[in-house]
Amino acid sequence: QKEVEQNSGPLSVPEGAIASLNCTYSDRGSQSFFWYRQYSGKSPELIMFIYSNGDKEDGRFTAQLNKASQYVSLLIRDSQPSDSATYLCAGMNTGFQKLVFGTGTRLLVSP
Amino acid sequence: DAGVIQSPRHEVTEMGQEVTLRCKPISGHDYLFWYRQTMMRGLELLIYFNNNVPIDDSGMPEDRFSAKMPNASFSTLKIQPSEPRDSAVYFCASSFGTGQRAFFGQGTRLTVV
Numbered sequence: 001q002k003e004v005e006q007n008s009g010p011l012s013v014p015e016g017a018i019a020s021l022n023c024t025y026s027d028r029g030s031q032s033f034f035w036y037r038q039y040s041g042k043s044p045e046l047i048m049f050i051y052s053n054g055d056k057e058d059g060r061f062t063a064q065l066n067k068a069s070q071y072v073s074l075l076i077r078d079s080q081p082s083d084s085a086t087y088l089c090a091g092m093n094t095g096f097q098k099l100v101f102g103t104g105t106r107l108l109v110s111p
Numbered sequence: 112d113a114g115v116i117q118s119p120r121h122e123v124t125e126m127g128q129e130v131t132l133r134c135k136p137i138s139g140h141d142y143l144f145w146y147r148q149t150m151m152r153g154l155e156l157l158i159y160f161n162n163n164v165p166i167d168d169s170g171m172p173e174d175r176f177s178a179k180m181p182n183a184s185f186s187t188l189k190i191q192p193s194e195p196r197d198s199a200v201y202f203c204a205s206s207f208g209t210g211q212r213a214f215f216g217q218g219t220r221l222t223v224v
Binding site: 034042043044045046049088097098099100101102103104 | 142144146152153154155156159161166167202212213214215216217218
């Protein structure tokens with residue numbers, strides 16, 4: 001079992017809709033979580049991080065963390081075609097100081 | 112700052128040859144990570160350094176892989192001998208402190224034929 005699991009998708013949503021991306025993790029020692037966006041042929045870039053249970057909002061993006069359920073999500077409001085990319089969820093165990101990535105979910109936003 | 116710089120961007124080599132990938136982290140960052148990305152396995156951590164010291168190399172697939180960080184501004188990942196299954200995109204990333212965002216280089220696309 002991978003430490004961080006994501007549905008590979010693709011997740012298809014129409015322009016303007018809310019895209020919901022989900023991630024589960026197995027290591028209860030994981031303390032912080034990161035969402036990276038990766039366009040095809042490019043490197044991952046950080047878009048959100050979250051340390052505490054609950055919601056964290058940044059513009060059109062909201063990250064949600066539920067440590068009891070070991071569940072992380074990313075909501076993208078008013079989805080745009082430019083949001084079409086692969087979204088990588090990553091967890092960090094502060095004891096080991098390293099990021100462990102899921103395999104990513106491909107998001108397709110249609111005009 | 113120019114960000115994390117990797118070279119070469121693309122490398123095509125024959126099976127059995129030695130391959131060296133290079134990385135220059137962001138100045139001031141004390142953590143450096145080497146990742147490998149494939150369609151099947153996603154982004155896998157190979158090894159990471161803290162203050163130039165290797166901390167965890169449990170992700171290095173086998174003895175054919177080695178990594179060094181002789182100083183704070185340079186790291187190499189070497190594969191010797193290379194095999195076709197090593198074909199992947201190799202990313203280097205750096206961060207400042209623990210639990211902080213990692214910045215990725217543009218990657219090296221390695222093809223072993």
